[in-house]
Amino acid sequence: MEPGQTSRAVAFEGDLRVIDRARPVPGADEALIRLRLGGICNTDLELIQGYKNFSGVLGHEFVGDVYEGPADWMGRRVVGEINVSCGVCDMCRRDMSTHCRQRRILGMLNYDGAFADYFRLVVRNLHPVPEAIPDEAAVFAEPLAAACQILESAHLRPSDRVIMLGAGKLGMLGAQVLRLTGCDLAVVVRRAQQADLLTRWGIPAVERSALPDGQADVVVDCTGDASGFSDALALVRPRGTVVLKSTYTGIPQADLTRVVVQEVRVVGSRCGPMETVLRLLEQRLVDVEPLIEARYTLDEARHALEHAARPGAMKILLGP
């Protein structure tokens, strides 16, 4: 293989390794993208713990340059949606392509990921990044879209009392998006560092014990554990809404009787609208760069993932 024709990739096949592989050849509907920056998500950490029996190249948060593909995309700086849909199933035809019945998922399901010098993605998933957005902000496009999906999943009114549970990477992005609705927002934190960041954005950081039960119009659970759901049910008012943003370990217990008696609305929420995110970032309505904790190269991927797994760690980036 000629020099320049190989590409490093962070692969997991029972264990984590940085491999050299031939530069992927894009299919007819795909572009080849050269990585500028990748971001490590909690899902990456779960995948290398065995979640979904994942095997392949990791990475679904990225900003990169189109290196091969349709002429009008060549050289453009892009971010991308991670669900690779079939376009023909009932979900795709009903404009719910993130729920495509045959979907593949970048770096998660039957589609090699973005933690590589070069990687493929279908062109229809790409979004050009406006010049005003630096790489260090654009790399947040995917998780910030997931945060925006909270507002697609539930109608938050400007007068609502809203509580965010969990002030990790996703909770911090969610809190910033929720703030834009003008709602009366409080974020439940466990660490001083989290409170400091929130204070910088003018968002009240509180302890769980300071909040009265049964008063919040909307509670968003970004904790990812069953106690988060039970806290959410306790905090929400009758006929209020609980938005679930993160996946749970195993099958947790849930007080469904309380859901019935209080007529609570529980809404799951996953991937979100990327065009929205690019508008928010371009207009500087969301401030993501303070969430960056460290930056590693692809060669240092193992250290990067170990760092990301530390309790309380914020965003860890991977660059070429």
Added chain:
Amino acid sequence: MEPGQTSRAVAFEGDLRVIDRARPVPGADEALIRLRLGGICNTDLELIQGYKNFSGVLGHEFVGDVYEGPADWMGRRVVGEINVSCGVCDMCRRDMSTHCRQRRILGMLNYDGAFADYFRLVVRNLHPVPEAIPDEAAVFAEPLAAACQILESAHLRPSDRVIMLGAGKLGMLGAQVLRLTGCDLAVVVRRAQQADLLTRWGIPAVERSALPDGQADVVVDCTGDASGFSDALALVRPRGTVVLKSTYTGIPQADLTRVVVQEVRVVGSRCGPMETVLRLLEQRLVDVEPLIEARYTLDEARHALEHAARPGAMKILLGP
């Protein structure tokens, strides 16, 4: 005490007895009602098993005549809403009086129930029953209102594929109400008797195993057990709605990760609009009388409750 001044009442205080008590004296905002017919609900069966540490007179499904009260209500045949609200708390002021923070509940919580010759209820909870509705239909007003609440809790579209899980007393009322939306409805049954009744109404009765997963727009769980919720999650399509209608024993396990990944909407649903019910019954859009399985007198209350507790039992009525 003079004859005619006492009133039998079905009381539970650790055990069930038919007592003779002085005829209650209505408060300034209350009417005294003479029972025409009462209906036994699964909640009554749970209360005498220890649910909510209930103590007092049972009964919240009734039709009766106003015997004492404001002049314009005297002699009127009425049904009544069961939540006795305070009128001043935040929920009452936000038109959510069924969620009043200080609510008492007829025959359930700090308010003696309707299984008695004479019982009290606040006048604002009463609804006059149109002449065309016989007692045997009017007595279903409360559970039928709970069934109508499904449509208050979720928007069912005429084109929706809808599955009702559970074909007990509440499921049968729910199925009839859902049918009126024109939706594509199927009811999962376990007994031939249930299938026969549904067939009479032109509603498809199916077995769980005949239904494909992930296709229903809306699934309503009237089973009251955790397997009902897990079936509902399996049957609903991505971004579909699960309506929970009945309470669960203990704190069941619930696959919240599936709620998140499929972006399912789970909605609890309790007491409903009684005026709606009276319209439906007057217009004979719902057929409740085939659900009556047996009728007992107040003196026979113990037998009546035992009968109601038999697996598969439909509605058991109590008359004076």
